[in-house]
Amino acid sequence: MFEFILDDKFQDYLLILDKKMSTTGSSNPKVTRKNASGNRYDMGWQYTIDVENNSRKVQYKFCSKIFSGGIFRFKHHLACTHKNMEPCLKVPDDTRKEILEIWVKNAEATERKRKIINSIDDSENKNDEIQQVISKQKGKNTMDTFMTKGKWSSSATGSGQTTINQMLKRELREDCCQQIARFFYACAIPFNCVKHPEFAKMLELVGKFGSGLKPPSYHDIRVKYLKKEVTHTMELLEEYKAEWKKIGCSIMSDGWIDKKRRSICNFLVNNPKGTVFFTSIDTSDFSKTADKVCEMLDAIVEKVREENVVQVVNDNAANYKAAGEMLIEKRKRLYWTPCAAHCIDFMLEDFEKKLKVHATTIRKARRISTYIYSRTLLISMLRQFTKGRDLIRPAITRFATTYLTLSCLSELKGALMTMFTSNSWKSSRFVSQQDGRRVQQTVLDSRFWKNIIRCLKAALLLVKVLRLVDSDEKPAMGFIYVEMD
Structure with missing residues (x-):
């Protein structure tokens, strides 16, 4: 039944096509250009103005350009499709959208016609007479050719509608x-x-x-959805607590100072499922003695439940170390573990305090960086010679910034020496100052650069381990002992 209906429609289409071709195929047809002033039926022509004394050219209403092309290219100009024509920069948005909607409708109609013709071509029960008519009618004026080679025909990437x-x-x-x-x-x-x-x-x-979404208000963000998010976070925390009961967890404490100069101590809980923030305590109002620190840690262990806690990790300072010993004395099942990053940072601080060559070299390096970065003109001069690089860079870790600065100085040795021997430095006012001459002598001293190399050789291996243990990318305990050896 479906194929019979298609055949009837196709026959009607062929009859109309034959009638049209027979009419246009007369001996002396009257030729009328389709873009002539009396033959413009497309709605796109309403946005043009005829040019006086020239029937072949029209003028755009919006951008006042004159052209002699067809309506096809002109509608691409209005729709700003960047195809076959440069876009119109002055066309109103409603007009542009109207033209684009027409393109979509035409493409959909053309696609439907193509599918009907393809369905007929692929049918195994076609009438032999229709097959002969199709073969005769194929040519440059047929719908088959238009659908095959036309602008909106299907391609390897999809239909015209998709485009x-x-x-x-x-x-x-x-x-x-x-x-x-x-x-x-x-x-x-x-x-x-x-x-x-x-x-x-x-x-x-x-x-x-989709369209029409009403954004949340200030009150919604501040109250309504914040409460929902807190509830959601607490539900997620329950999942972590279930894992703590199964395989245990570690409590970690970390102290820091915020922008208001308040001393804050954060407590986090870690296990193979992940690390979660547990709580924070403002420690600005009391001294962090061993007893007070032990009291805080004990309260956190009580909330997490002692049977779930394997170890407590905190700084290696004297008060935290004493607090850890007091805690494991009270709770026999726990272990106290010092922070590996803090321990390595203490080792690097001992290099500076107890090794004379390190102390002297670091002091001179600080003098150079402090002198340059306290003067705007010298900062500008430095960046000209170092191609924008700085002597001090943000550290990947929170520790060992001193040795990372020494590493930067070593990398920029040539640029610094060139700067302090250049005409820009000699013509500046800094060369006549005592501090400026002292910094210049330090930079041009070969012994200073040799000492930097000696310090880096001693410290960079520890800095490498420090970067590993202070990174959040992967657990460090699996390789910390090998790296320390």
Whole structure:
């Protein structure tokens, strides 16, 4: 039944096509250009103005350009598709969207016709007479040729409809991305936030909702959804607590000072499932004696439950060490473990305090960096010779910044020596100052650079281990003993 209906429609189409071809095939046809002023039926022509004394050219209404092409290229110009024609920069958005919608509708209609013709061509029960008519009618004026070679025919990448949709989505995506970027710029949000997985999840849910999404209000963010997030976090914490009961966990404490100069002590719980923040205590109001530290650690162990705790990890300072010994004396099942990164940092500090060559070299290096970075003109001069590099760089770890600075000085040795022997330095006012001459003598002293190499050879192996144990990328205890050996 389905094939019979298709055959009837196709026969009607062939009859109309034959009638049209017989009419246009007369001996003396009257030829009329399809873009002539009396033969413009496409709605795109309403956006043009006829050029006086020239029936073959028209003028764009929006950008005032004059052209002599067909309506096909002109509509690409209005739709700003960047195909066959440069886009119009002054076309209104509603007009551009209207033209793009027409492209989509035409592409969909053309695609439907192509599918009907292909279905007929592929049918095994075709009438022999229809097959003969099809073979005769194939030519440059037939629908088959238009659908095969036309602008909106299917290709290896998909149908014409898909191409138009991709075009619309590409422009819409550019606008969306520009607005997202503008939000980042206006609110001074760090760019690396786009790497966070929650950012991608947020945009995915917004896309699923579609247009008309009402954003959350200030009160929603501050109260409603914050409470929900706290509840969600506590539910996740319950999953971690279940793992603590199965395989145990480690309690870690870390002290720091915030921007308000408050002393904060954070407590975290770690096990193979991951590390979670447990709580924090403001220690600004009391002295962190061994008894007080032991009291804090004991309270955290009580909350986590003693049977789940394997060890307590904290700094290797004297008060924390004494507190750890007091804690394991009270709770026999626990171990106290000093922080490996803090221990190695103490070793590097001992290098500076107890080895004369290290102390002297580090003092001179600090004098150089302090002198340069306290003067704006010298910073500018330095970056000209070092090609933008600095003597002090942000450390990958929180410790060993002294030896990392020595490493930077060693790498920039040539640039520094060139700078302090250049005409820019000799013509500056700093060369006549006592501090400036002292820094110049230090930079040009070959013994100073030899001592830097000696210090780095002694310390860089420890710095390498320090980077490993202070990194958050992977657990360090599996290789810490081998690296220390």
